[in-house]
Amino acid sequence: MGRASVSHGRPALRVRGHGVPHGNGAAGLPRGLIVLLGLAGAVVAVAGLRIFAEVLAPVFLALMLTVTASPLGAWLIRRGAPAWLAATALVAVVYAVLIALGAALAVSVARLVALMPQYQDRLADLRASASGALTGLGLDAGRAGDLTASITPGAVADAVQSLLGGLLATASNAVFLLAVLLFLCLDAVSFPARLHSAAVERPEVVGALRSFAGGTRRYLLVSTIFGLIVAVMDTLALWALDIPLPVLWGLLSFITNYIPNIGFVVGLVPPALLGLLEGGVPLMTMVIVLYSVVNFVIQSVIQPKIVGDAVGLSATASFLSLVFWTWVLGPLGALLAIPLSLLTKGLLVDADPRTRWIDSLISSGPPRSRRRAAGLPAPGQR
Structure with missing residues (x-):
């Protein structure tokens, strides 16, 4: 009886000492294979992010703005304000900052585009000087003219607007951004309490x-x-x-x-x-x-x-x-x-x-x- 007990106990010891822990099925895989699987998963995840970049970028911007402004809602709650008032104040502040920034950029870029035609003569002189310099370096006159043909007021305005491309693209998708912001701000008021509850388990x-x-x-x-x-x-x-x-x-x-x-x-x-x-x-x-x-x-x-x-x-x-x-x-x-x-x-x-x-x-x-x-x-x- 004692031998049987010992013999039955040995496998259990081996399982505890050398077996695969419960819930960790990858423990028996070679480390190199685990690294390769991780890299493959990362490539798939990054590819998915790039495919949905037009949707995810405004969502991430809304998340960043909400995280930044969320202490305002928590402060109002601590002061005894109802949840709906804290959520309304949070939404109003975030919307006001975003709309003010977008309006300032829109007005400024419009003024810049209107200003560009005043520099037509100056741009023509620059184009002629650049073409002459390229010709002096031994480039064919026709080829030099083609290279400098893009020096126009419209091209300059487009180049400046391209620097603001991400912001302008976000502005063009403003309805979606504002909607995401609305729901995130509404959830942000109660999110600290939910985090506190989740902290018990995780x-x-x-x-x-x-x-x-x-x-x-x-x-x-x-x-x-x-x-x-x-x-x-x-x-x-x-x-x-x-x-x-x-x-x-x-x-x-x-x-x-x-x-x-x-x-x-x-x-x-x-x-x-x-x-x-x-x-x-x-x-x-x-x-x-x-x-x-x-x-x-x-x-x-x-x-x-x-x-x-x-x-x-x-x-x-x-x-x-x-x-x-x-x-x-x-x-x-x-x-x-x-x-x-x-x-x-x-x-x-x-x-x-x-x-x-x-x-x-x-x-x-x-x-x-x-x-x-x-x-x-x-x-x-x-």
Whole structure:
């Protein structure tokens, strides 16, 4: 009887010590195969994101705006306001900001398009000079004329509008965006209570979502402050140089400040081009120098360090996220690069204790302080 008990007990010991844990069917697969399957799944997911980019980009923008403004609804609830009033106030604030920004861009771009015909003679001179320079370099005169034929007021206006392509595309889909915003804002009022209930069963996932929300708000706060500083300085500099529409280019600097690392380059092109049309190469050079001194130092040197410390992403991770999300979602993906990277990091890294080691590789700042700020347990804790 004793032997039978021992013999029957051995398989159970082997199962506990060397068997496949319950619910983890992939434990017996080779690590290389698991990596390949993961990469294949990532490729399929990215392909799906690209296919539905026109729908997903406004949804992600609405999510970012709702996450940013949601503390207003929570504050009103704590003050005793009814849920419907908090939801109404949240929707009104988000709508007002979005509509004001869209109206300012629409009016400014319309003024720019109306301004372009005034530069027809100047553009003709530039086209002739460029054609002559190409001919002097040994290019055939006909070929040089073809290359410079696109230097027209309409082409310049189209080039400027293409810089605002993501925002203009979002404006064209404004009804869908406003509808998504409405439903997200209505749900945002009760979402903290639902998160609190879900934290009992899934504390890791809830902690990751809170980390994403907090990181997004910190990123937008830092970027907004720096964007206002840069916009004011750029507007004053362009006004002093007598560049047309300085307020528009200041607004563009403010918006492109949300694009990591290279946002100032996008905002530099239109005023530099107008500087060329207004005063030739010397004025264009002055615009470029002023933008480089102000914007490069603030947006590409100081701001990335502060943003990285605030959201827990290294400068390299921020730049690669810009490239990736722009490629996936188009121009609007550049504006949403950091929030979307924080969301991806929260769901794939912070939500699973087994993958939190990746956080040390892609983040900046001390890991322990980041975990405490995000409400996540330290490694080894549950």
